Amino acid sequence: MNANTPLANATPILAIERVSKRFTMHQQHGAVLQVFDRVDLQVDAGECVVLDGPSGMGKSTLLKLIYANYRASSGDIWVRRQDGERVNLSDADPRELVALRRYTIGYVSQFLRVIPRVSTLDVVAEPLDEDAGGNLAARADAREKAGHWLARLRIPERLWSLPPATFSGGEQQRVNIARSLIKARPLLLLDEPTASLDAANTRTVIELILEARSNGTAVLGIFHDPAVADAVATRRIPVAGFREASSDQAARPHPTTQRVPA
Numbered sequence: 001m002n003a004n005t006p007l008a009n010a011t012p013i014l015a016i017e018r019v020s021k022r023f024t025m026h027q028q029h030g031a032v033l034q035v036f037d038r039v040d041l042q043v044d045a046g047e048c049v050v051l052d053g054p055s056g057m058g059k060s061t062l063l064k065l066i067y068a069n070y071r072a073s074s075g076d077i078w079v080r081r082q083d084g085e086r087v088n089l090s091d092a093d094p095r096e097l098v099a100l101r102r103y104t105i106g107y108v109s110q111f112l113r114v115i116p117r118v119s120t121l122d123v124v125a126e127p128l129d130e131d132a133g134g135n136l137a138a139r140a141d142a143r144e145k146a147g148h149w150l151a152r153l154r155i156p157e158r159l160w161s162l163p164p165a166t167f168s169g170g171e172q173q174r175v176n177i178a179r180s181l182i183k184a185r186p187l188l189l190l191d192e193p194t195a196s197l198d199a200a201n202t203r204t205v206i207e208l209i210l211e212a213r214s215n216g217t218a219v220l221g222i223f224h225d226p227a228v229a230d231a232v233a234t235r236r237i238p239v240a241g242f243r244e245a246s247s248d249q250a251a252r253p254h255p256t257t258q259r260v261p262a
Contacts, residue, residue: 011080012042013186013218014066019075019090021061035061036242038075045186048209048219050229053239059222060110062239063189065089066220067107068097079104082186102130106185106217108193112164112176120167120175121146121160127183149178154201170196181208188212190221194228206231 018038025031035058043049051059064070066077068089077089081104087096101107114123121143122129128142150160153174159167164175173196180188190209194202202225209232213219223229229236 011086012044012078013080014041014043014220015076015078015086016041016066017076017078019065019072019077021058021065021070022073036239039242041237043187043218043220045216045218046213047234048213048221048232050233050236051220051222051239052229052236057239058242059239060191062242063107063191063220063222066187067101067105067189068092079187102127104185105187105189106180106183107189108177108180108191110191110195112172112179114164114179116165117163119161120150120155120164123164123175124149124178124182127179131183145182146178149182150175153178153204170198170201173197174201177205177208181212184212184215184217186216186218188217188219188221190219190223192222192224195224202228 016039018040020037020039021035023033023035025033039062041049051062053059061070065072066079066089072090075090078086079089079100080086081100087100087104089097089100092100125139125142125146128145129139132138132142147157147160151157155171155174155178159171164172167175173193177193188209194205197205206228209219209221213232213234219232221229221232223232
């Protein structure tokens, strides 16, 4: 996929329309926690939109809604697949969600969650292995590419045969990044991908995000480091406005988008 193709410029990769999320606290007498209210947000191919704001404002919750770990309380979340068709995550069935995660949405979460005792090389190669099926040449190519990604992110080759559960936090995060980026997808969600990384690996991740943007990927991210956000963002959105619940949409100011100069 290239951002300069007609399809890439046609409609947003991600379109969030009047989305609200609230949690009911059943162990606290049914108290309702309103996380955000009637959010509107679009991300186009080749953009990196950064969500700004302090911890606890619902930034990670929004990413989990887009990845369908949570369901929206109301509103629509539209994602455009590689074939140009749009899917509404708010009413997609489980089979559609699995396909979207496999082909359309990449997600670098804060923590690496993988099957225990699987080697790091196999963990990173898995997204390509899924497509290889019984093709031995394709599976070998998946492992070769996994090794390239691990080397680029400075994971020593002597560790590739070990399960990543034995690694440090920073090493696990780099494995997480390699696994999520080894297969290009139209939409990439990033939840503090550099929080556990040193300066050299942070610079590498910045390069990877910029490369994804140049290849037409739409990126929506949260970054603890303002310098990283400055380096990758095309737009920045303060999420504080997402929490201003109101019965009158006209009375509620929309979060101000800050465009980053090219």
